[in-house]
Amino acid sequence: MEIYMLPLLLLSVLVLTETWAGSHSLKYFYAVMSRPELAKPKFISVTYVDDQQVLSFDSDHESQSPAPRTPWIQPDYWERETEIFREATERYRVCLRKVSGDYNHSEGGVHTFQQLSGCEVFSNGSFSRGFVQYAYDGQDFLALDTETLRWIAGNAGALNHKLELEADQSFTKYWKGYIEEECVYWLHRYLENGKETLLGTDPPFLQVTRHTSADGEVTLQCRAQGFYPAEISLTWLRDGEEQLQETELIETRPAGDGTFQKWAAVGMLSGSEQKYTCRVQHEGLPEPVFLKWEPQSSSVGLSVGVTTALLLLLAAVIVGVVIWRKNASGREKRKGLSRRQA
Structure with missing residues (x-):
């Protein structure tokens, strides 16, 4: 086998002047x-x-x-x-x-x-x-x-x-x-x-979401976005114990803006969500972060209330427009009758 080698540069001694975080x-x-x-x-x-x-x-x-x-x-x-x-x-x-x-x-x-x-x-x-x-x-x-x-x-x-x-x-x-x-x-x-x-760091934006499949299985997903460098650890804990075998992980992916994203999911029975905690470790975080899924009942209720109020307001506007057009039409008819009589 013939060997084709890259040209080798003359190397100089490099004096290290600082210590970098991580490898x-x-x-x-x-x-x-x-x-x-x-x-x-x-x-x-x-x-x-x-x-x-x-x-x-x-x-x-x-x-x-x-x-x-x-x-x-x-x-x-x-x-x-x-x-x-x-x-x-x-x-x-x-x-x-x-x-x-x-x-x-x-x-x-x-x-x-x-x-x-x-x-x-x-x-x-x-x-x-x-x-x-x-x-x-x-x-x-x-x-x-x-x-x-x-x-x-x-x-x-x-x-x-x-x-x-x-x-x-x-x-x-x-x-x-x-x-x-x-x-x-x-x-x-x-x-x-x-x-x-x-040598800079961007801490991750973190979120835990809950998903229910067609057969009723519940999955919690721990998402990390916008972080740099790419090295990150997402670990699901159940009552404080790591759930490595039960966790589904995706490989860390580039976000397209120089940062990265990753998620980890774990399945469970409905009603046991509060037993699970997501632990996140990253160079941009001063210490590990622990996250739980938080039901959004209050915000959902607020959203429903706001939607109802908007629908009522829209209905009132429509009714008002109909009444105004009827009144305007009546006035025009009366004006026309008065002119013919004159």
Whole structure:
């Protein structure tokens, strides 16, 4: 297997000047896709710092340059990133062709080759962990075990590649150096330049709602919206005990405005709602928040009362208009009769 490596920067010693709350990550997503209608496979890439997309690249874009996704990306990144992405476009097209051939897949078919790589640091900025993973046609292909520096084959088709990589350690050593040094260096730079956004927090807006299904089953839903960063814990408690097996969770989702949303639901018998409490933990909250479902009987009653009053008012207005029109019509008739008599 031929090895195509990213150019390695000369690294300088970075002196940490502050401590950041929580851990932080830098992730690179690469994907190359072939389709019969494409003259060349399409290459795309996105770069994330924590949960914020900061760069993207599309080989079909006329400029052939990365696009900034946040205002604090500095121009001095452009030359370096443009060179990397242009080189990666050709390199991953070669990788897709080689791997497709290993599986005896036609070169003009619909296929994808993907890579996820990156690193995480602790709150003091020191290296926590790194990761390198490859996938082909949506299935695990190869992954680096960063502890043993051995490659894990996702299926039989990747075994030959695993053996070649382990026979020649140069590629593995490159990735070890990259995730522990270069990746950490760039993560520090991103965090410093974007600290007002990346190191800030937005507490969640919280709400507990009650839902009844057609068969009468009651569900309480604990919703968290508008929070940043994405790390959050929603836990349902029954009489103080965690209900992990009974809780239905959705994955944290982006809200489209740089914040996130998530909910957790639990089913129960009607009448036992007050036994349940939702515990919410988030970096933007000084301490855990505990929420119960509160019946909205008073507000419902108020709404019904307001609606009734509005209907009565509307009826009175309609009656008044009818009476006024009748009186006006009577006056017009009397005026016409008086003129004829005159």
